[in-house]
Amino acid sequence: MTGDANVLDAVVVGAGWAGLGVSHALARKGLRHRVLERGRIGETWRTQRWDSFKMNTPNVQTIMPGDRYSGSDPFGTLTRDQFVALLEDFARRNGLDVEPDTRVIELIGGSENGAYRLATSRGDIWTRNVVIASGGLNCPVRPAFSRALPASLHQIDASGYRSVADLPLGVVLVVGSGQSGCQIAEELAEGGRKVFLATSRVGRLPRRYRGRDIMIWLVESGFLDVRREEVIRLAGRLPPRGLLGVEHTISLQALSARGVVLLGRLAGVEEGGALSFAGDLDENMRFADDASANVRRYIDGYIQLCGIDAPASEPDPAETVAARVPDPGIGSLDLAGAGIATVVWCTGFRGDFSWVRLPGVLDPWGQPLHEDGVASLPGIYFAGLDFASTRKSGLVLAVAEEAPRLAEHIFERSRHSR
Numbered sequence: 076m077t078g079d080a081n082v083l084d085a086v087v088v089g090a091g092w093a094g095l096g097v098s099h100a101l102a103r104k105g106l107r108h109r110v111l112e113r114g115r116i117g118e119t120w121r122t123q124r125w126d127s128f129k130m131n132t133p134n135v136q137t138i139m140p141g142d143r144y145s146g147s148d149p150f151g152t153l154t155r156d157q158f159v160a161l162l163e164d165f166a167r168r169n170g171l172d173v174e175p176d177t178r179v180i181e182l183i184g185g186s187e188n189g190a191y192r193l194a195t196s197r198g199d200i201w202t203r204n205v206v207i208a209s210g211g212l213n214c215p216v217r218p219a220f221s222r223a224l225p226a227s228l229h230q231i232d233a234s235g236y237r238s239v240a241d242l243p244l245g246v247v248l249v250v251g252s253g254q255s256g257c258q259i260a261e262e263l264a265e266g267g268r269k270v271f272l273a274t275s276r277v278g279r280l281p282r283r284y285r286g287r288d289i290m291i292w293l294v295e296s297g298f299l300d301v302r303r304e305e306v307i308r309l310a311g312r313l314p315p316r317g318l319l320g321v322e323h324t325i326s327l328q329a330l331s332a333r334g335v336v337l338l339g340r341l342a343g344v345e346e347g348g349a350l351s352f353a354g355d356l357d358e359n360m361r362f363a364d365d366a367s368a369n370v371r372r373y374i375d376g377y378i379q380l381c382g383i384d385a386p387a388s389e390p391d392p393a394e395t396v397a398a399r400v401p402d403p404g405i406g407s408l409d410l411a412g413a414g415i416a417t418v419v420w421c422t423g424f425r426g427d428f429s430w431v432r433l434p435g436v437l438d439p440w441g442q443p444l445h446e447d448g449v450a451s452l453p454g455i456y457f458a459g460l461d462f463a464s465t466r467k468s469g470l471v472l473a474v475a476e477e478a479p480r481l482a483e484h485i486f487e488r489s490r491h492s493r
């Protein structure tokens with residue numbers, strides 16, 4: 076066991092926007108801490124986003140704590156590399172103590188003086204508080220039946236997709252019609268590929284509405300401040316993020332008008348190897364349409380309530396174009412017969428917290444248990460998790476609010492333990 080002098084006030088695991096935001100807040104509280112990163116700053120953005128990837132939060136909202144947007148394109152969006160540069164610049168400007176290439180292998184507790192031990196690829200570190208900012212959306216998830224597909228088929232996850240040119244020639248099946256699935260399907264269609272898209276039950280947002288970028292309305296109207304519990308009550312579960320195109324609205328209808336063949340949810344692999352699809356394509360399209368209509372109604376209500384002089388809603392082509400769907404619907408697909416050479420799994424992400432070996436901190440599926448980022452075990456915190464507190468949690472624009480709250484909790488705890 077180490078002397079108290081070697082016990083830090085806090086260690087932050089992960090140098091994404093969440094970890095850097097918390098480090099900034101801890102520094103402002105004068106707390107002695109380090110940020111441990113298994114790769115480099117912004118590693119997930121460097122290694123898990125495709126080449127043409129752009130953020131879908133506007134520049135004016137893609138800012139780190141203490142910063143203000145001062146550029147000439149407030150409603151434009153950053154590329155993958157520009158966002159990485161923004162994170163690096165933030166860490167440098169604020170003198171954040173980030174240790175790259177330092178993987179945390181194990182986090183355990185139970186020492187006499189209550190300190191936690193982090194076993195890392197560069198030795199052990201002791202600390203009173205740990206902020207787990209290792210990412211809740213950086214491990215792609217595939218359905219188990221993906222293993223039944225032929226070895227000859229090229230299978231990648233959204234996190235492994237880079238560009239059309241990187242894929243073997245042939246038809247592409249994209250599975251999942253969330254953010255990544257629809258953006259990748261659109262890029263593939265624009266790149267001249269024949270694309271099948273297995274849809275899922277995901278809401279949609281128009282990119283612009285009544286004269287403004289939708290994200291500006293969602294922040295200003297308080298739509299994103301709705302608490303996690305209320306989101307679950309309304310949706311019956313934590314919903315996937317609504318589909319939001321980068322510079323224009325993306326809809327299933329608009330993708331089908333570009334030649335993407337829409338299918339229902341991919342249900343499994345049949346005896347002979349063919350893929351089977353649920354008959355829920357119409358339902359999935361209606362669900363997305365209803366979600367978009369709900370958001371527009373919410374904003375109309377806000378505009379009326381506040382007497383804002385906003386222009387009338389203009390027709391959005393992606394929301395008005397007629398869908399071109401296979402008739403009859405496609406219930407089963409023979410991969411070879413359809414010429415499918417690649418499957419891109421856009422079936423969600425989760426986080427890997429397997430190195431956290433502490434009681435009562437993870438649920439039976441290995442995912443975080445917390446209240447607004449505070450775990451039940453004293454001194455353990457989570458940062459950056461999707462829907463952690465409100466609809467905004469998990470987006471860059473939440474860090475300026477949520478990081479100081481965690482730092483304050485750690486500061487109070489440290490004050491009482493001294």
Ligand SMILES: Cc1cc2nc3c(=O)[nH]c(=O)nc-3n(C[C@H](O)[C@H](O)[C@H](O)COP(=O)(O)OP(=O)(O)OC[C@H]3O[C@@H](n4cnc5c(N)ncnc54)[C@H](O)[C@@H]3O)c2cc1C
Nearest residue numbers: 089091092093113118119130131178179209210459470471
């Ligand atoms: C495809 C996609 C697009 C998105 N687009 C946007 C967007 O446009 N705007 C927006 O606001 N949000 C967006 N998000 C949501 C969110 O911003 C991202 O999920 C973001 O990566 C979360 O930041 P983070 O810091 O919590 O996690 P991460 O960025 O994943 O950072 C975690 C860091 O921890 C490190 N790490 C992990 N395990 C260990 C370990 N054991 N030891 C040491 N280091 C470790 C990782 O290397 C990584 O650098 C998107 C999410 C996805 C999946």
